[in-house]
Amino acid sequence: MEPETTKVQAPEASVAAPDMEVPKRDAANDFGAAGVDEPPAKKARLDEPSKPAHVDMRDRGIAPIKAEYRIQITPKPRPAEETSPDDAAEAAPRDDRDGGKKDKGKKKKGQNTNRSYGTSKDAKGLCSTRMFANEFAAGECQFGEKCRFEHDLRVYLKDHKREDLTTLNNICPVYEALGKCSSGWKCRMVGSHSTERETEDGKKELILLEDAERMEKARPRVANATPDGIVNIISNQDKIALTRKREDTPRADAYTTWATQVSAELEKAIHQRSTVREKGELVEPNEQAKIDMQENRAQFLEPPFMPSEKRRIYFGPETPVLAPLTTQGNMPFRRLCGDLGAQFTYSEMAMSMPLIQGSKSEWTLLKAHDSEMAPPTVIPGDNIVQGYDNSKDFKFGAQIAANKPWQALKATEVLSKFTPNLRVIDLNCGCPIELVFRDGAGSALLDHHSKLEKMIRGMNAVSQEIPITVKIRMGTKDNQPTAQKLVERMVLGGYESSVLDLGPPGAAAITLHGRSRQQRYTRQADWGYISECAALIKRLNKKQDALSDTIREPDARHMPNGGKTYFVGNGDCYSHTDYDDHVNNAGVDSVMVARGALIKPWIFEEIQTGQYLDKSATERLAYIEKFAKYGLQAWGSDEHGVGTTRRFLLEWLSFAYRYVPIGLLEYLPPNIQDRPPAWRGRNELETLMGSGNYKDWIKITEMFLGPAPDTFKFEPKHKSNSYEAEG
Numbered sequence: 001m002e003p004e005t006t007k008v009q010a011p012e013a014s015v016a017a018p019d020m021e022v023p024k025r026d027a028a029n030d031f032g033a034a035g036v037d038e039p040p041a042k043k044a045r046l047d048e049p050s051k052p053a054h055v056d057m058r059d060r061g062i063a064p065i066k067a068e069y070r071i072q073i074t075p076k077p078r079p080a081e082e083t084s085p086d087d088a089a090e091a092a093p094r095d096d097r098d099g100g101k102k103d104k105g106k107k108k109k110g111q112n113t114n115r116s117y118g119t120s121k122d123a124k125g126l127c128s129t130r131m132f133a134n135e136f137a138a139g140e141c142q143f144g145e146k147c148r149f150e151h152d153l154r155v156y157l158k159d160h161k162r163e164d165l166t167t168l169n170n171i172c173p174v175y176e177a178l179g180k181c182s183s184g185w186k187c188r189m190v191g192s193h194s195t196e197r198e199t200e201d202g203k204k205e206l207i208l209l210e211d212a213e214r215m216e217k218a219r220p221r222v223a224n225a226t227p228d229g230i231v232n233i234i235s236n237q238d239k240i241a242l243t244r245k246r247e248d249t250p251r252a253d254a255y256t257t258w259a260t261q262v263s264a265e266l267e268k269a270i271h272q273r274s275t276v277r278e279k280g281e282l283v284e285p286n287e288q289a290k291i292d293m294q295e296n297r298a299q300f301l302e303p304p305f306m307p308s309e310k311r312r313i314y315f316g317p318e319t320p321v322l323a324p325l326t327t328q329g330n331m332p333f334r335r336l337c338g339d340l341g342a343q344f345t346y347s348e349m350a351m352s353m354p355l356i357q358g359s360k361s362e363w364t365l366l367k368a369h370d371s372e373m374a375p376p377t378v379i380p381g382d383n384i385v386q387g388y389d390n391s392k393d394f395k396f397g398a399q400i401a402a403n404k405p406w407q408a409l410k411a412t413e414v415l416s417k418f419t420p421n422l423r424v425i426d427l428n429c430g431c432p433i434e435l436v437f438r439d440g441a442g443s444a445l446l447d448h449h450s451k452l453e454k455m456i457r458g459m460n461a462v463s464q465e466i467p468i469t470v471k472i473r474m475g476t477k478d479n480q481p482t483a484q485k486l487v488e489r490m491v492l493g494g495y496e497s498s499v500l501d502l503g504p505p506g507a508a509a510i511t512l513h514g515r516s517r518q519q520r521y522t523r524q525a526d527w528g529y530i531s532e533c534a535a536l537i538k539r540l541n542k543k544q545d546a547l548s549d550t551i552r553e554p555d556a557r558h559m560p561n562g563g564k565t566y567f568v569g570n571g572d573c574y575s576h577t578d579y580d581d582h583v584n585n586a587g588v589d590s591v592m593v594a595r596g597a598l599i600k601p602w603i604f605e606e607i608q609t610g611q612y613l614d615k616s617a618t619e620r621l622a623y624i625e626k627f628a629k630y631g632l633q634a635w636g637s638d639e640h641g642v643g644t645t646r647r648f649l650l651e652w653l654s655f656a657y658r659y660v661p662i663g664l665l666e667y668l669p670p671n672i673q674d675r676p677p678a679w680r681g682r683n684e685l686e687t688l689m690g691s692g693n694y695k696d697w698i699k700i701t702e703m704f705l706g707p708a709p710d711t712f713k714f715e716p717k718h719k720s721n722s723y724e725a726e727g
């Protein structure tokens, strides 16, 4: 029997041995997992029998795996300049979603571009008139003979559909959770919710079952959720209205018109004193010009919501945040992290234009689960808890990317209209992907402070009660951080806003990823810089307090955000020790976790309990099972849903395999940037779960989703995971 989770005390780290030849820490050379090893060119002698236990390999970027778990393998050479798996992971999915739109820029060595996923469907589908009907109760098919789908239920079940799955305790997870399966006869586990009964005239009829007790128990807590507990679903009608440009965005349009005029008038006013301007000094327009601009505003715009009218948000030590994660941050994964203690979740990044145009796939990203609707579980101060309204206090936020203010504003307005269950709308200013950057969105905004301020201010004006947050990086270029300047502008506003007395642009929270765009995932995130920003924001918050409309009685915490801009740090968080260190010493309000959660989602449990958890392979497998169940609940338990679940499970496993069980380490804390030498686990399952070969990942999916069909394809994002294990 495998032991259950062990709570681990951190052994003291010891002194590094100066003689050990190891490669520089560099995520671009990231390699390793049990059995699959591609060391960088300058390879350490790590495959040799043990070094003395006191060698602190962490300082050299090597995971300190105990000698008895290291194995010898034949390494394969890999070009040093290859893209890191993390860069590939962050970039590839977007490329996938862009339908293979080629990035003509730099070649991405090591990435599997143009990935395809094959198909997952029945050999011959069942006619929709039969899908939920009992055998003898199906309605007429209007296409009659011409219908290309099967009408005979027994023929469909016997000949056209693959056999039922015999996994997941032989019960359909949708039926198990909801008492009713939305895939009907197409369900790959239909045997668990169907039976044969004898009719009055002695015939045998196949019927679908429903479980009233389960249905009652499954009732969602949020009033506007679907019976399966999903919120933020835009209707087809509204989507079509968007596609046909029949949906107006009056708030965004009025604001954009006003903002354009104001900019022009401000420019004119400044231009009149161009001689002064040439000297590099910015001057204020005269009093009359100011009054004109403000009157103009009142004429065009509804007054935006004041900070005190916005939904309250809270980021504190008790609210670790799951990062927005393209592809990976799907609803099943977010649910899993929520179960394990994540207190705030974000959607995958949605692009503004497709949202405005009613694209189905983009709107799908905003769907959230009932379990993401609860408020953070621990809020300090009784009076704060009292103020919570469960119907509004969601812990799920949307993230959007936009390159122009009008796009950001329109997207915000339609989101606020069609997806009411959002805690915040976050503007992505960190995405490094070339296509997004070249378009002027994502991290490109880091170099356009005035535009970014306009976006945030405008989004705030049109989002009504939904607060606006922003996620940034240190800057676009290495060694030229610009985030501090940007933060100042986000909290207080720039020149234009001071001239017009507009007040702060109103970012309710700023998240800073402590890396530049250029840096990608190389080197550690710069928590020194993050900490300087945290101190700056504290100072600015004090200043902003004086400018904002915060009501200071009787306790500012009653008011949304207490009138402050929260500051969340992001980068490399991989254990509760990292988390606590960042909250206590870097001075951030909370920490956002991305890859750490993908590699070990129970990081949130570690944070909550304040201890290392040495999860056994069986426990980790149970999380995978949970994901599989949540996946089938989200995407359906028919052949297509099983295929989608398998695909996204494989995407997750492409991170999860990187977990090196902490019981195998010489010392703690583990470091996310460390590369493990080749290792074996404490049992076969642990070794399998550490394999970097995607064929082993498929094997793991088969434990829960049955054999992958011949038509199913999966190519890992990074070529390194296509290699066969050796040795």
Ligand SMILES: Cc1cc2nc3c(=O)[nH]c(=O)nc-3n(C[C@H](O)[C@H](O)[C@H](O)COP(=O)(O)O)c2cc1C
Residues within 6 Å of the ligand: 086, 089, 090, 323, 324, 325, 326, 327, 328, 348, 349, 399, 428, 430, 431, 471, 513, 525, 570, 571, 572, 573, 592, 593, 594, 595, 596
């Ligand atoms: C697979 C993957 C997808 C990501 N997708 C997004 C995204 O959609 N939006 C975003 O703001 N950041 C995205 N990021 C960046 C993360 O949110 C985070 O800022 C970054 O990984 C640093 O945090 P970490 O060191 O904890 O991983 C992504 C990162 C990864 C690895």
